[in-house]
Amino acid sequence: MIVDNDLLSIQQARILSENACMAQKKLATFTQEQLDAVVECVADAVAEHAHELAVMSCEETDCGRVEDKWFKNRFVCTRVREQLRGMRCVGIIGEDESNRLMDIGVPVGVVVALSPFTSPVSTTIYTALLAIKSGNAVIFSPHPAARKSIRWALDIIINAAQAHGLPEGCLTYLETVTKSGTQELMNHPATSLVLMTGVPGMLESARGSGKPVIYGGTGNGPAFVERTADIAQAARDIVMSKTFDNGIAPSAEQSVVVDACVSDQVRQALAENGAHFMSNEESRKLASLMFDSNGCRKPGSIGRSAEILAKRAGFFVPDGTTMLVADRKYVTDNDPYSRELLAPVLAYYVEDDWMHACEKCIELLLHERNAHTLVIHSGNEEVIRQFALKKPVGRLLVNTPASFGGMGITTNLFPAMTLGSGSAGSGITADNVSPRNLIYTRKVGYGVRRVDGAAALGSNTGAGSSHEEGERREVTCEASKVQALHRILMEAIGVLGESAK
Structure with missing residues (x-):
């Protein structure tokens, strides 16, 4: 049938x-x-x-x-x-x-x-x-x-x-x-x-x-490594986070933005933790494996290990490689590495200072308009505050692996598997959903004040001029007259009602 x-x-x-x-x-x-x-x-x-x-x-x-x-x-x-x-x-x-x-x-x-x-x-x-x-x-x-x-x-x-x-x-x-x-x-x-x-x-x-x-x-959430960061710890955090469940955790980093003066140190620290920086040819091959010519994601590339992705893309990586990194300069619509990468793959950007890095992070966050998490590795509280104030993102994580910090494992955020993306207008909240x-x-509000006399007009909480006090007495007097007139009218209406019967 x-x-x-x-x-x-x-x-x-x-x-x-x-x-x-x-x-x-x-x-x-x-x-x-x-x-x-x-x-x-x-x-x-x-x-x-x-x-x-x-x-x-x-x-x-x-x-x-x-x-x-x-x-x-x-x-x-x-x-x-x-x-x-x-x-x-x-x-x-x-x-x-x-x-x-x-x-x-x-x-x-x-x-x-x-x-x-x-x-x-x-x-x-x-x-x-x-x-x-x-x-x-x-x-x-x-x-x-x-x-x-x-x-x-x-x-x-x-x-x-x-x-x-x-x-x-x-x-x-x-x-x-x-x-x-x-x-x-x-x-x-x-x-x-x-x-x-x-x-x-x-x-x-x-x-x-x-x-x-x-x-x-998920979206295109970046991690910024600022010059005052603990470089070795930041590299460990990024690799640990991005390789967790092969890069598909909701708040996992999709790119890294690095302060130029510490870029060499960051590259070395990432490599020591299992990252492989791809050549231009390797980056091109991997992009072709993950996305078609129209920018649509190809099946079979999500949540795969770095070694499997490299093998399928047709290039060799050293034993122990856990993450693939592509050097990039610009955020553009036709660059696959400007997209969310639901795999242990990162785009790597270098900026002259934290202000330029700030702009790059905003570009990345707005590129797909549903990113909810940004990470900053820094020892400078003022830079951290500036990032918190300016970034169009639901949550800012500081000096922690994004996958675990966003879920509330390494932070005191509510432990959650759904992290709201409300900052980009995609939903009604940007909370860790609870x-x-x-x-x-x-x-529920209980009545605590009466609507009559001086209470209706506000209490005299400070000394005022005699002119102001006179005005208050006049207003109170006028209010009393209005109330008296209202009673007379109601009584008159009641009398007319009886006559009509």
Whole structure:
């Protein structure tokens, strides 16, 4: 029998959305403590399969490194879980007794989450924990290139969550994944918010849905090595970060901008840590392997090791090479190395001083307009502050590996697998996405002042001239006259009303 997968996917999307809407109404009655108990059991259940899921996702996507995906799965099940403990997202989340104010956390409702193929399992676990913690229903649209591993992870999550009281329908996924079905999920009236991680091809459709969009992309995030930096440490950080999971971490460096006076030292330090600086011919061959003549990325180049990429491009690299580096001068539309490089490959720029480096970083950040992270290696606090003030980016990381600093491993940023790209207008936030991004806050304000007499006009907090005090008395007198006239009119209206009867 011939099956129209588009129609089937659309029908599934409608059913899932309607069921999720009804299920979330039940979930909205849960206390924070009940939600926390479900989070804990889900994290425990997935942690038992963290390594198997890492192996499966690597085999399915042919992308990244098993040990690094295992690390990310464990990171979500431990570090993220620990951060969620004690956080209040629903019910009373804040009180200010002195000002008689209160904040109430309210779930947004139904979240549609698009999972990537670069970090399919860890991102899916993370999104599920955030949604449960904040009392939201979530419907996943798995990336077609990672659907098996995402589904297996979700089956584990759903079984554990429902066994501990989560209403059926609160955690679901699209079985038949098509673009039409995913668009139906995003456009459905029951959907309150779209959460996208690394699926740029669906960004315009998400924006067109009219729903709030949280978008976590990658982009062309550079690292700047300034002359006062600890060169040896900066080189170790950059190589460690860019080779983690073969360069596909969301905040990984895509290029390096170096202060000219320390360029020779930086080149040597990078080489000592496994970087191979390519010749012009090698750079050309690698670019042809990664991108076609129209600038579109070729399949099979994402998340591969440096040795595999060099071999496929047709050139030799020394044993122990972990990263490939291309010397560049300009940021141009037709230069592949001005693009995001989802592999252990870096573009290398040299600038005369930090001010020229500042401009180069801005060029790189704006080139693809969805970069969210910039790294600076420097010992000069004034330069660091100037970079923080001027860069069009969601987060600035200082003296740390970008992959780990952005995720909140080596910094105190919220531990996250989705890093917002709001600085370029791609979403509603540039935060490391947390459960607080999946709620809205209901404000409660108690009355503390009366709207009559002097209180309505403001208190006399300082000495004023006799003329000013006279004006205040006159205004107060006029206000009293208006109030008296208002009462007379109301009484008259009441009398006329009785006469009409």
